[in-house]
Every structure is written in structure tokens, then in C-alpha cells.
Amino acid sequence: MLHILLLFSFLLSSSPAAAKDFCVADFKATQGLAGYQCKVPEEVVVDDFVYSGLNVAGNFSDISKSTINTSFVDQFPGLNGLGLSMARLDLSLGGVIPMHSHPGSSEVLLVTQGSIIAGFISSNNIVYTKTLKKGDIMVFPKGLLHFQVNSGPVPALLWSSFNSSNPGLQVLSNALFSNNLPSELIEKVTFLDELEVKRLKALFGGSG
Amino acid sequence: MLHILLLFSFLLSSSPAAAKDFCVADFKATQGLAGYQCKVPEEVVVDDFVYSGLNVAGNFSDISKSTINTSFVDQFPGLNGLGLSMARLDLSLGGVIPMHSHPGSSEVLLVTQGSIIAGFISSNNIVYTKTLKKGDIMVFPKGLLHFQVNSGPVPALLWSSFNSSNPGLQVLSNALFSNNLPSELIEKVTFLDELEVKRLKALFGGSG
Amino acid sequence: MLHILLLFSFLLSSSPAAAKDFCVADFKATQGLAGYQCKVPEEVVVDDFVYSGLNVAGNFSDISKSTINTSFVDQFPGLNGLGLSMARLDLSLGGVIPMHSHPGSSEVLLVTQGSIIAGFISSNNIVYTKTLKKGDIMVFPKGLLHFQVNSGPVPALLWSSFNSSNPGLQVLSNALFSNNLPSELIEKVTFLDELEVKRLKALFGGSG
Amino acid sequence: MLHILLLFSFLLSSSPAAAKDFCVADFKATQGLAGYQCKVPEEVVVDDFVYSGLNVAGNFSDISKSTINTSFVDQFPGLNGLGLSMARLDLSLGGVIPMHSHPGSSEVLLVTQGSIIAGFISSNNIVYTKTLKKGDIMVFPKGLLHFQVNSGPVPALLWSSFNSSNPGLQVLSNALFSNNLPSELIEKVTFLDELEVKRLKALFGGSG
Amino acid sequence: MLHILLLFSFLLSSSPAAAKDFCVADFKATQGLAGYQCKVPEEVVVDDFVYSGLNVAGNFSDISKSTINTSFVDQFPGLNGLGLSMARLDLSLGGVIPMHSHPGSSEVLLVTQGSIIAGFISSNNIVYTKTLKKGDIMVFPKGLLHFQVNSGPVPALLWSSFNSSNPGLQVLSNALFSNNLPSELIEKVTFLDELEVKRLKALFGGSG
Amino acid sequence: MLHILLLFSFLLSSSPAAAKDFCVADFKATQGLAGYQCKVPEEVVVDDFVYSGLNVAGNFSDISKSTINTSFVDQFPGLNGLGLSMARLDLSLGGVIPMHSHPGSSEVLLVTQGSIIAGFISSNNIVYTKTLKKGDIMVFPKGLLHFQVNSGPVPALLWSSFNSSNPGLQVLSNALFSNNLPSELIEKVTFLDELEVKRLKALFGGSG
Known part of the structure; x- marks a missing residue:
């Protein structure tokens, strides 16, 4: 009666599950093109596939009156290589998620509380x-x-x-005004005027 | 002052947005390898990108005490070609989502009400x-x-x-017992006994 | 006369073949999302691209009267990264390959001896x-x-x-009955009755 | 002597080149997820694979003092399905290519005349x-x-x-200021002040 | 007892199997980037997934003493979109499969009769x-x-x-000598001498 | 005023840019299926994304009167994982780029000086x-x-x-005549005559 069990167990034991079915991120190993190296199968546990960090909001900002709590591969190792991830967005009264994009990933947004105006802008x-x-x-x-x-x-x-397991997030205001990109360059390539660039650099912590 | 507008408008008008940014499903056209042909850009509207069908549960089954409401590309044309989709699952007291798989798509499940036992089984x-x-x-x-x-x-x-915009869903009990797959074959390839196969065929509407 | 040889040899020697053409699995290195790291090109030999392990059948099971002999990347390192693999299936008289699926890989099956009934079940x-x-x-x-x-x-x-170089193989009976998935849970999500679940757990070595 | 020719010609004539090697865009057919349907092989000519439209600059804008001339699939049908394309950028003295992104496509830029400052901004x-x-x-x-x-x-x-055969191009200033996105919304999600939004809407032809 | 059946049947009937699980080639429709449009699900039959054309060899050539019989998507519609295919190769005594390549597809070769010398050449x-x-x-x-x-x-x-469902096959001798590529060009880019080019053009039916 | 900055900085600092946006090649690490492991983000500099090696031609060959200078990932680490690369081709008077192919990569060629005859040969x-x-x-x-x-x-x-970041390059004459592939085998699979094979082996440095 054990024969069939042995038969297929033998077959499968020669090619560990981690390689075939999933590749839980090994945060101690190097990171490659599309994610992390795999934890050895013997160390994989169910908690690698469950994440409880989204059951609370993060700290709210006075400016945007919002917070984003992500469960990308860096927070949730079981996502590694599977090509999907999630985030929780909380918006206070009057809160906004500022204009942003995700390089190379699409997004589906679900509303479970409240009412929002959402939008995107096409290439044309x-x-x-x-x-x-x-x-x-x-x-x-x-x-x-x-x-x-x-x-x-x-x-x-x-x-x-x-x-994507690691979708990236480019927030427009931070991309323009939170770094040392010279104000003159910003003005040239965005057509914003100098005073506005300087005001926003001060607001978002940029220099130059 | 209109020059730059014209410059870039000219550029963009020669390659319509639908081709570059998205491909809203044209349900009247034929279906190809990875989805539907695209609606012409002029007919695309914001409602192609919004779906309100998940704000209610479907009809509950007495047996599973659950219901699945999907927003795959067939319900939500804006998903076409973008490689993602959603579903809403409602489970009454004691309800279950029966053992199933999605051929070729991974899934992330979020709990917004109640408490469940969830699990999956690896290749080994x-x-x-x-x-x-x-x-x-x-x-x-x-x-x-x-x-x-x-x-x-x-x-x-x-x-x-x-x-996936169209993940597929193979429910084990339905796959085995809701069709005309001969009982003898089912017994041979699942090792279930004849009486159990016949009982479940009766339950799930199968023949043969 | 050696100039053209030198010309193109120079060009090619700066980017070793292993990186461009193939990536033979280095079983001593860590395993990543889609397979193994590459052997250094200097150590690659023709035997990495040839596998002779399929010229015999494996050990037959009394139950299924069959055996599966795989040449996936774990057995055949030259397949690494190339996205294809093979297996040999031997069925004695009355033998079966039990109901199973390959997560994420399609299969083409060739009959070179005998006659079989084969089938698959679609999502609907x-x-x-x-x-x-x-x-x-x-x-x-x-x-x-x-x-x-x-x-x-x-x-x-x-x-x-x-x-796929590593297609995975989920055998239905083993997935349900060869592990410690609690019988009560199995019954709830498969609608099998308790006695049948216990009989098959005994047959396939499961507990719980 | 014709046997081998016939042998392989027979083989190949049963599966036309267009399906295997390339898929020249048929602009009269519908457009699908990843591009156009294929011209029938008999109508494919070498000029489908050659494009001469980049040998001149486009019309320059007084504002940006630049012009972009694209050879994407809409201009160059032979690119269809092959996953690559080109563009020619001309910048007059003091000219700029304004801040922009290509949704989902990477870019390599070659300078063949002059000297430029180029840059990109990462997610962090x-x-x-x-x-x-x-x-x-x-x-x-x-x-x-x-x-x-x-x-x-x-x-x-x-x-x-x-x-990408059709990389898309989202120019920041046009995305924000060349359409009817309400000024109040722009201000909320970009933190720009009202006067600046209105000035740029006037400059780029936007309303609302 | 029919409730669960209805539940899941309802779910699935709204998204036909052909779109999710497979896309059998509709040879009457246009061909796209990656294959054919799908037959409507109602017309799909098991014979779309079975091919018996490989159970015999093709006609042998006196020159190569071999024949190739393919089951690519053009012969076997069920392969459409699934990304795999097969071919049968028969070699008489002293027969050869001439030097060739498959643009973009890897190959695994199985010997079921006889003995061969096989080889490939890397980029370096x-x-x-x-x-x-x-x-x-x-x-x-x-x-x-x-x-x-x-x-x-x-x-x-x-x-x-x-x-690949449609791997392509470029036979070196036919590519060089079965068409009207001018002999002078062939000589320049292959370094073959004029007499040999003309001899092989005669052998393989080329002109120019 | 720093709140929003902190908010989004916190978000982003938990998932370094290198993983999301790019993966600059770490030449000291092992090489995987699709390229190199990533440099740690802190060590990435703008020069990883800029390559100046193409501003000169390489050494010309007396035979082909041409030279190829590549900027593939091995020369230009910023290309790693991004799926594109470039090369510069210089042809003297009468120069040629010999018949060749790139396994799995398409190519777009731009002429910036001179005039050439270019061509390709399809599977049929x-x-x-x-x-x-x-x-x-x-x-x-x-x-x-x-x-x-x-x-x-x-x-x-x-x-x-x-x-492709590493497209590979198989030059026909070198593939056939620059190695130890036995002359008899070459003759059998290319139909070239013995004298011509030996002449070209001598020219391209092959043996056997």
C-alpha cells in the first residue's frame, strides 16, 4: 500500500517544492534581476505566506492627510517571484494620495470605506x-x-x-522637489517658474 | 505659446492612447491568445476602468454556504491586457470556498470581515x-x-x-463530479471507491 | 588572414557564451526565482546538455502500476533557464498515471508504445x-x-x-491524503465523506 | 538534385514565414493586446522593414526648442510584435526634451551631435x-x-x-496642463499653487 | 443539492473556458502577433487537442536521406497560445538533418530508434x-x-x-542557396568562393 | 512641513530603489538565468548608467574591413535586467558585417554615415x-x-x-570554421565540398 506513496514521493523529493511552486525571499542572500534568491525549502513556513502588517494604518502626514502601508516583497517574503503585491491606503477627511506612478506595474484599487475621486492620465x-x-x-x-x-x-x-512583487512608486512632488536636482534644470524641463520651484523645494526638503 | 502643445500633440496624435497605455476589451470582436481586441480609443470612457459589480454578494449556496463574485475581464473590460483582476468571496457561518486552483495565476487574499482558515498544498x-x-x-x-x-x-x-485578467478557476469537486467523466475512470485515477464517486456525482450533477 | 578571426574572437571573448546562449545550472550555488545560477563557462561540457537517465523505467508501484521518470532541471542541468523539460511515463497492463496537474506548465504527450485513454478537464x-x-x-x-x-x-x-525547466507536479491523491491536512477540513472542502477520507489517508500515508 | 529543396520547401510552405519570423502590422485590421494583426505573408515587402522617416527633424517648438520624431509601430509596421522601436530627438541651442516617462519601456539614448545634460529620477x-x-x-x-x-x-x-514597439510617452507638463483636469484637483495632488496651475494651463492649452 | 452546482456553474458560464484555459486556433480568422484568434468555445472538441499526423514519416529526400514531419500550430490547432510543439525526424542510413536554427525557440531531442551524432555551436x-x-x-x-x-x-x-507553438526553422543551405540572393553578396558575407556558391545554388535551386 | 516628506520617505526607504527600478550588474557576484545579481543600491552611481566606449571604432580587420564595438551588459552594467543594449558598427570602403544571427534578440539598425546594402533571410x-x-x-x-x-x-x-541586455552573436563563418568541428561533419550538414571547407578552416583558424 505504500508503493504509490513511495513512487511519487521519490519523484518529488528529488526536486524540492521551493523551486517549482514558489521561491520565498531569502533576505540574507543577494538580490537579482527579478527578486531575491530562494530560502531553502526546509526553512519555509506558513508565516512566509501570510502578512499581518496591513491591519493597521501607518502614521498620517499633516500635509497629505494620508498614509500608505505596503506589503511588497521587502515586507512579505512569500511574494517573491510570484508577481503580485498589495498596499493599504488610508485617507483622512480631505486627505489625498498625491499624483504618482508605478513604473511597469498596473494597479487595481478597491474602496472598502468612504468615497473618493480617483483618476489617471493617458499618454495622449x-x-x-x-x-x-x-x-x-x-x-x-x-x-x-x-x-x-x-x-x-x-x-x-x-x-x-x-x-508585481515590487511595483515601485514614483511620487511626482517628491521626485521633483525632495532631492538636489538643480532648480534651474527643474524649471527648464517642467516650465514651472522659479519661485514655485523654490517654494516646493522648501516644502519637500530639496536643495539646489 | 501653443507651439509646444502642438509639438507634442502632433507626436501623440499619431499613435492613439489605446495602443500604448491600455486595450479596453471590445466584446464584439474575436478573442485572441491573451484576451480581446481593443475598443477604438475614441469610444473608451472612464466607466471602462471602473467596476461596481463587487459591492454586493452573489446568491449563496446551501451546500457551500458561500458565493464568489468575480471581476475578471469578461465582467470588467478595462482589465483586458493589463494582467490583473479581482474577486469577492462571501462565506456565511460555516461556509467554505471548496478546494480549487487557478491554472497559471497566483492569488493574494485579503480578509476584511470575519475569520477564516485558509491553506494551500505544495507539489511535494x-x-x-x-x-x-x-x-x-x-x-x-x-x-x-x-x-x-x-x-x-x-x-x-x-x-x-x-x-491575470482571466485567471481561470478549477473547483475540484465540480471538475470530478459535475460532468460525464465515466465513474470507472474517476475511480482508477483518484482511487476513490465506487459508492463515493456515485454519491458525489449525484450531489454535483454528473453522469456516467 | 587571422585578422577576422581575431576581430570576432575579441568581440566574443569579452562576453562569455554561458551568459548569452545558455546558463547551465550550478547545483552548488543558490537557487533563484526562475532557476539556478550559471556554471562558469569554462566548466561547461557537452554532457551538461545530454541526459541518459530516461532510457530506463523507474520502479513500478503495485497500486498505480506505473512509474514516472523525470528529466527536469534538477536532473538535467543544461535545461536551466531554457524553459523546457521532459519525462518518461511507463504504464504496465492496467496501469494509470493518477489525476494530476502541473502548476503553470503545459504538456505535450507522445505515445511510442501501447494504447491509452488520456484526458483533461477544463475550468468549466x-x-x-x-x-x-x-x-x-x-x-x-x-x-x-x-x-x-x-x-x-x-x-x-x-x-x-x-x-518549463521545472514544471512541478501536483498529484491529487497525494495532495489530499499524503499529509497532515485535518480530515475534517478535507471533508469540508472536498465534500468527501469521513470514512472515505480516512480510508485514503491510510492508503496514502496521511495523518490527522 | 531538387529533392532536398522540395523536402524543406514542403515543410516550410505549410507554415508561412509571417507567423514564425515576424508579424508586419496590418493597419486595416483591428488592434489587439500587444499590437496589430499580421499582414498576409504574400503582401510583405522589404519596405515594411525599412523606415526613412527619421532622416529629417520635425517642426521645432518655440518653447521647448526641440522636436521628437518617432518610429514606433504606427509609423513603422515591420516593428509589430518584435518589441523594439526608435525615435530621433533634435534640440536647438538651449532646447530641452521636457520631463517625461515611458510607461513600461526602458530607453537607451545615443548622442551623435552636440552635448547635453540628461538625467532620471529613481523611485526613492x-x-x-x-x-x-x-x-x-x-x-x-x-x-x-x-x-x-x-x-x-x-x-x-x-x-x-x-x-517596446509602442513605448508610449507621458510628458509631465502636458499630462497636467493640456487637458480639463480641474485646477483644484491638480493643486491638491501636486501641491502646486493656484496661480501657477492657471499660468501653466494657459500655456499648455488646458481648461478647468 | 443542486445549489453548489448552480453556484459555480453560474460563475464559470460567464467566462467561457476557451478564454481562460486554452485558445484553439481558428484558422479562418486573422493571425496576430503570437498566434491565431480563438475558436468559439462551443466548437472546441477533443480532436483539437490530439494530433495523429506524426505516426508516419514524410517523403525522404535523396540528398539528405531524411524527412521532418512537424506538429506546429499550423498542423495542430490546440497548441495555439500554449507555447510548445513537436516534430518527428526520420533519418535513413547515412541521413542527416542539415545545419539549421530555430529563431527564438529551444529544443529537446529524444532518440527512440538508432544512434546519431548531434551537436550545436555556441556564440563563441x-x-x-x-x-x-x-x-x-x-x-x-x-x-x-x-x-x-x-x-x-x-x-x-x-x-x-x-x-514555442510555431518555432520557425532556418535551414542554412536553403537560406543561402534556395533564393535569389546575389552570388556576389553571398560570397562577400560568407567568404565562400564563387564556384562553390554557384554549385550550391544549382543544387538548391537558387538564382542570381 | 516635513511630514509628507517623512511619510513617503519612510515608505520608500523600506524598499530600496535598486530592487524596484533597476538592477545594476554586480560583476563580482554569480551570474544567473537572465543576468547578474544587483549591486547594492548605496554603491550605484550615475556612471553605471552611462557608457562612453562607443565613441571610437575598434580595430579593423583586413578581411572584413569592419569592426563591431558592443555595449552589452558585460561592458555596460546599468543595462542589466533592462532588456536592451547597443553596438557600433564601422565598415571601411568595401567592408562587410558577415552573415550572422542573434539568438533570440531582434535588432534595429540606424545608418548615420555612408550607404549600405543590408538584408535578412526568413525561415522560408x-x-x-x-x-x-x-x-x-x-x-x-x-x-x-x-x-x-x-x-x-x-x-x-x-x-x-x-x-536584450546580452543579445549574443553567432557569426556564420566563425561558427563553422573557427573551431574543431570535424570537416567531414561540416560537409555532411552544409553540403559544402571538402576543399572549400578546408580552405575556410585555414582562413578562420579551425582544425579537424
Whole structure:
């Protein structure tokens, strides 16, 4: 009666599950093109596939009145190599998720509380914007600028899903004004005027 | 002052947004390898990118005490070609999502209400199972058998995200017992006994 | 006359063949998302690209009267990164390859001896089944449950080709009954009755 | 002597070249997820694989003092399905290619005349900027904001290569200010002040 | 008892199997980037997934003393979109499969009868060659030149598997000598002498 | 005012840019399936993304009167994982780039000086050849044999772009005649005569 068990166990034991089915991130190893090296199968446990860090919001900012809590591969090792991840977005009254993009990843956004205005802008500058309420989902095609604004009378709770384990996030204001990109260059390539660039550099901690 | 506008508008108008940024499904056209042909850009509207069908549960089954409401590309045309989708799972008290797999798509599951036992089984027959509560997420690697069971005192509400616009869903009991696959064949390839196969064929509407 | 040789040799010597053309698995290195790190080109030999382990059958099981002999990347290092592999299936008289799936890989099956009934089941529970004889090939789309049964008067010899170097193999009976997944959970998510679950757990070595 | 010719011609005539080797865009057919349907092989000519439209600059803008001339799949049908394309960038004295990104495509830029300052900004807001001269190439990773500024005493001529047949191009100023995205929303999600938003809307032809 | 059946049937009937699980080629429709449009699911039958054309050899050539019989997507519609295919190679005594390559597809070759010398050449001009006997398999990395020669005292029977539904096949002698590529050009880019080019053009039916 | 900065900085600092946006090659680490492991983000500098090695030609060969200077990942670490690369081709008067192919990569060729005849050969042996002049571009579909010949009265300068970071390059004459592939085997699989094979082996440094 053990023969069939032995048969297929023999077959499978020669090629460990981690290689075939999943590749839990080994944070102690080097990082490659598409993610981390794999933990050895014997050390993989169910907690590698479960993440509880999204059950609370992060610290809110006075400016954006919002917070983003991510479960990308760096937080959730079981996602490594599987090509998907999530984030939790909390927006206070009047809160916004500033204009941003995800290089190379699309996003589906789910509203579980509150009401928001969400939108994205296509390559030919058409705006697709809509008020979303509880239970609605909206898709943001990969790499395009998009945003969310709490438009309701209560805090909004949103959940983003990405088709990348590590989607990246380029926030427009931070990209322009949180670093040492020379103001003169910014003005030339964005057509913003000098005073506005300097005001926003001060606001976002940039120099130069 | 209009020169730059014209410059870049000219550039962009020669290659419509639909081709570059997204490809909203044209349900009237033929379906290809990876999805639908694209709606012409002029007919694309914001509602192609928003879906409100998940804000209610479907009809519950007396047997599984659960329901699955999907927003795959067939329901949500804006997902076409973007490689992601969602589903809403409602489980009554004692409800289950039966053992199933998604051919070729991984899944991240979010619990927004209740408490469940969820698990998957690897190729080398190791079980990864865990009790999840509100705010927890769990990842199910592509193509592996997995399940969810409401283990709490209240209905459970779950949201699945997939890295495919059309992930497919093979429910084990239906695959075996809802069709005309001859009972003798089922017995041979599953090692179930004849009476059990016949009982389940009756339950799930199969013949043969 | 050596100039052109030197010219192109110089060009090519600066980027070793292993990186461009192939990546033979280095079994001593760590394993990553999609396979193994590469052997250094100087150590690559023709035997890395040839495998002779399929010229015999494995040990037969009394239960399934069959054996599977795989040449996946763990057995055949030259396959690493190339996205294909093979297996040899031997079925004695009355032998079966039990219901199983390959997470994320499709399969083409070639019959070189004997006659079998083969089939797969689609997501919407349609069965595609056919008797195959010597020289026939059949394709099993990725991730779907499928099986083979020797239906002829002689042993059957089959060859499977996969479009993955490490396709994975989830055998239904082993996935359900060869581990410690609690019987009560199995019953809930498969609708099998308690006695049958216990009988099969005993048969396949499971506990719980 | 014709036997071998016939042998292999027979083989190949049963599977036309267009399907295997290339898929020249049929602009009269519908457009799908990843590009156009294929011209029938009999109508494919060498001119489908050659494009002469980049041998001149486009019309210069007074504002940016630059012009972009693209050879994407919409201009160059032979690129369809092959996953690469090019563009020619001309910058007059003081000219700029404004801050922009390509959703999902990376870019390699070659300078064949003049001298420029080029740069990109990573997700964590680090600026990578460098002065490039004739013969230099620079790579811009997919989806990130980047720009070029003529920093030399002569016009600059640049050539961009993309790993997409239809890379898309989102110019920041046009995305924000060339459409009807309400000014109040822009201000909320970019932190720009009202006067500046209105000034730039006027400059770039936006409304609202 | 029918409830669960209805539940999941409803779910699945809204997204037909053809779109999720497979995409059988509709030879009457246009051909796209990666293959054919899909047959409507209602017309898909098991024979779309089975091919019996490889159970015989093709017509042998006096020159190469070999024949290739392919089951690519043009012969076997069920392969469409699944990314794999097969071919049967028969070599008489002294027969050869001439030097050739498959643009973009790797190959695994199985010997089921006879004995051959097989080999491939890497980008840096290293030759990997080996005598293969019954039961051996060898892998040929994508895009590289390779060949097979019957080296035994009996006819050889070989089976090739590819990780493409339509792998393409560029036979060196035919590519150079079966068309109207001017002899002078051939001589310049291959360094062959004029007489040899003309002799082979005569042999393979080329002109110019 | 620092709140929003802190908010998003916190978010981003937990997932370093190198993993998301790019993966600069760490030449000291092992090489994997698709390229090199990543340099740690702190050590990445702008010069990793800029390459100046193409601003000069290489050493010319008396035979081909040409030279190829590559900027593949081995020369230009910033390309690692991004899927594109370039090369500079210089052809003296009468110079040629011999018949060759790139396994698995397509190519776009730009002429910036001189005039050439360029061509490729499809799987069904059709020749696509054309005279190109300054500013013209031509695409060579992946894996197919192609060539360039200087047909003008001045040296030609060409720039190749590839959709691979490490495209590989198989030069026909070198593949056949620069190694120890036995002459008898070459004759059998190419139909070249013995004297010509021996002449070319002598020319290209082969033995056997």
C-alpha cells in the first residue's frame, strides 16, 4: 500500500517544492534581476505566506492627510517571484494620495470605506476620473500618472493590488522637489517658474 | 505659446492612447491568445476602468454556504491586457470556498470581515494552513490547490487579487463530479471507491 | 588572414557564451526565482546538455502500476533557464498515471508504445478524453487536471514534454491524503465523506 | 538534385514565414493586446522593414526648442510584435526634451551631435544626471521620469531606442496642463499653487 | 443539492473556458502577433487537442536521406497560445538533418530508434557534439546552429520538442542557396568562393 | 512641513530603489538565468548608467574591413535586467558585417554615415534586402540570418539596438570554421565540398 506513496514521493523529493511552486525571499542572500534568491525549502513556513502588517494604518502626514502601508516583497517574503503585491491606503477627511506612478506595474484599487475621486492620465493627455464609493474597483494602467482624493465626509480606506512583487512608486512632488536636482534644470524641463520651484523645494526638503 | 502643445500633440496624435497605455476589451470582436481586441480609443470612457459589480454578494449556496463574485475581464473590460483582476468571496457561518486552483495565476487574499482558515498544498504535498483575521493577507502560489473555511462566529468577507485578467478557476469537486467523466475512470485515477464517486456525482450533477 | 578571426574572437571573448546562449545550472550555488545560477563557462561540457537517465523505467508501484521518470532541471542541468523539460511515463497492463496537474506548465504527450485513454478537464468542467495509439500526441493546457490510463493489451510507453525547466507536479491523491491536512477540513472542502477520507489517508500515508 | 529543396520547401510552405519570423502590422485590421494583426505573408515587402522617416527633424517648438520624431509601430509596421522601436530627438541651442516617462519601456539614448545634460529620477527620489557628449549612451530604466537639456554651443542630435514597439510617452507638463483636469484637483495632488496651475494651463492649452 | 452546482456553474458560464484555459486556433480568422484568434468555445472538441499526423514519416529526400514531419500550430490547432510543439525526424542510413536554427525557440531531442551524432555551436564558436543512442535526450539552446547525423547501422527516429507553438526553422543551405540572393553578396558575407556558391545554388535551386 | 516628506520617505526607504527600478550588474557576484545579481543600491552611481566606449571604432580587420564595438551588459552594467543594449558598427570602403544571427534578440539598425546594402533571410528562404542611406533604419527579426555590406564611396557608420541586455552573436563563418568541428561533419550538414571547407578552416583558424 505504500508503493504509490513511495513512487511519487521519490519523484518529488528529488526536486524540492521551493523551486517549482514558489521561491520565498531569502533576505540574507543577494538580490537579482527579478527578486531575491530562494530560502531553502526546509526553512519555509506558513508565516512566509501570510502578512499581518496591513491591519493597521501607518502614521498620517499633516500635509497629505494620508498614509500608505505596503506589503511588497521587502515586507512579505512569500511574494517573491510570484508577481503580485498589495498596499493599504488610508485617507483622512480631505486627505489625498498625491499624483504618482508605478513604473511597469498596473494597479487595481478597491474602496472598502468612504468615497473618493480617483483618476489617471493617458499618454495622449486624456483624463479618466471618477467618484468611487464602497465596493467599487478601478484599474490604473501601468506606468501612468494617477491620484486619489478623499471626497466624502468620512475617512477613506483603500486597498491596492499590483501585478508585481515590487511595483515601485514614483511620487511626482517628491521626485521633483525632495532631492538636489538643480532648480534651474527643474524649471527648464517642467516650465514651472522659479519661485514655485523654490517654494516646493522648501516644502519637500530639496536643495539646489 | 501653443507651439509646444502642438509639438507634442502632433507626436501623440499619431499613435492613439489605446495602443500604448491600455486595450479596453471590445466584446464584439474575436478573442485572441491573451484576451480581446481593443475598443477604438475614441469610444473608451472612464466607466471602462471602473467596476461596481463587487459591492454586493452573489446568491449563496446551501451546500457551500458561500458565493464568489468575480471581476475578471469578461465582467470588467478595462482589465483586458493589463494582467490583473479581482474577486469577492462571501462565506456565511460555516461556509467554505471548496478546494480549487487557478491554472497559471497566483492569488493574494485579503480578509476584511470575519475569520477564516485558509491553506494551500505544495507539489511535494506539504500543507500550509493558517487562521486569518481581519486585515491579514495570504498568498497562494500559482496553480496549487487551496481552500478557505469560515472559522469564526460571523460571516466572512474576502477579496482575492490575481495577476491575470482571466485567471481561470478549477473547483475540484465540480471538475470530478459535475460532468460525464465515466465513474470507472474517476475511480482508477483518484482511487476513490465506487459508492463515493456515485454519491458525489449525484450531489454535483454528473453522469456516467 | 587571422585578422577576422581575431576581430570576432575579441568581440566574443569579452562576453562569455554561458551568459548569452545558455546558463547551465550550478547545483552548488543558490537557487533563484526562475532557476539556478550559471556554471562558469569554462566548466561547461557537452554532457551538461545530454541526459541518459530516461532510457530506463523507474520502479513500478503495485497500486498505480506505473512509474514516472523525470528529466527536469534538477536532473538535467543544461535545461536551466531554457524553459523546457521532459519525462518518461511507463504504464504496465492496467496501469494509470493518477489525476494530476502541473502548476503553470503545459504538456505535450507522445505515445511510442501501447494504447491509452488520456484526458483533461477544463475550468468549466468539460471533459476532453480520447484513446491514443502509437504515434499520437495530445496537448494538456497549463494547470488543468489530467490523467492517463493504459487501455491496451501491452505496456504503454509515453513521453511528456513541458514548456518549463521545472514544471512541478501536483498529484491529487497525494495532495489530499499524503499529509497532515485535518480530515475534517478535507471533508469540508472536498465534500468527501469521513470514512472515505480516512480510508485514503491510510492508503496514502496521511495523518490527522 | 531538387529533392532536398522540395523536402524543406514542403515543410516550410505549410507554415508561412509571417507567423514564425515576424508579424508586419496590418493597419486595416483591428488592434489587439500587444499590437496589430499580421499582414498576409504574400503582401510583405522589404519596405515594411525599412523606415526613412527619421532622416529629417520635425517642426521645432518655440518653447521647448526641440522636436521628437518617432518610429514606433504606427509609423513603422515591420516593428509589430518584435518589441523594439526608435525615435530621433533634435534640440536647438538651449532646447530641452521636457520631463517625461515611458510607461513600461526602458530607453537607451545615443548622442551623435552636440552635448547635453540628461538625467532620471529613481523611485526613492535619487537623481542620476550626467553631461553626455558625442558617442556617449545612457540608459533610462522603465517608467521613471527623465529629461534632456542641450548644454552645448551647437544643436544636439539624439537617438532613442526602446524595448517596446509602442513605448508610449507621458510628458509631465502636458499630462497636467493640456487637458480639463480641474485646477483644484491638480493643486491638491501636486501641491502646486493656484496661480501657477492657471499660468501653466494657459500655456499648455488646458481648461478647468 | 443542486445549489453548489448552480453556484459555480453560474460563475464559470460567464467566462467561457476557451478564454481562460486554452485558445484553439481558428484558422479562418486573422493571425496576430503570437498566434491565431480563438475558436468559439462551443466548437472546441477533443480532436483539437490530439494530433495523429506524426505516426508516419514524410517523403525522404535523396540528398539528405531524411524527412521532418512537424506538429506546429499550423498542423495542430490546440497548441495555439500554449507555447510548445513537436516534430518527428526520420533519418535513413547515412541521413542527416542539415545545419539549421530555430529563431527564438529551444529544443529537446529524444532518440527512440538508432544512434546519431548531434551537436550545436555556441556564440563563441565552441562545438558541443555527442553520440546519442536510444533513450538519450539532448537540449539545443534557442537560436543556435545545430545538426543531427545518423551514425548507426539502422534508420534513426527522433522526436523534437520546442517551447514555442510555431518555432520557425532556418535551414542554412536553403537560406543561402534556395533564393535569389546575389552570388556576389553571398560570397562577400560568407567568404565562400564563387564556384562553390554557384554549385550550391544549382543544387538548391537558387538564382542570381 | 516635513511630514509628507517623512511619510513617503519612510515608505520608500523600506524598499530600496535598486530592487524596484533597476538592477545594476554586480560583476563580482554569480551570474544567473537572465543576468547578474544587483549591486547594492548605496554603491550605484550615475556612471553605471552611462557608457562612453562607443565613441571610437575598434580595430579593423583586413578581411572584413569592419569592426563591431558592443555595449552589452558585460561592458555596460546599468543595462542589466533592462532588456536592451547597443553596438557600433564601422565598415571601411568595401567592408562587410558577415552573415550572422542573434539568438533570440531582434535588432534595429540606424545608418548615420555612408550607404549600405543590408538584408535578412526568413525561415522560408525569402530574402529581404535594401540599400540604406544616412538616417534610414531597418529591423532584423529575432534569430534570422542577416548581413550588411558597405555599398558607398565612403566609410559607413551604423548603430544597432537590441531588445536584450546580452543579445549574443553567432557569426556564420566563425561558427563553422573557427573551431574543431570535424570537416567531414561540416560537409555532411552544409553540403559544402571538402576543399572549400578546408580552405575556410585555414582562413578562420579551425582544425579537424
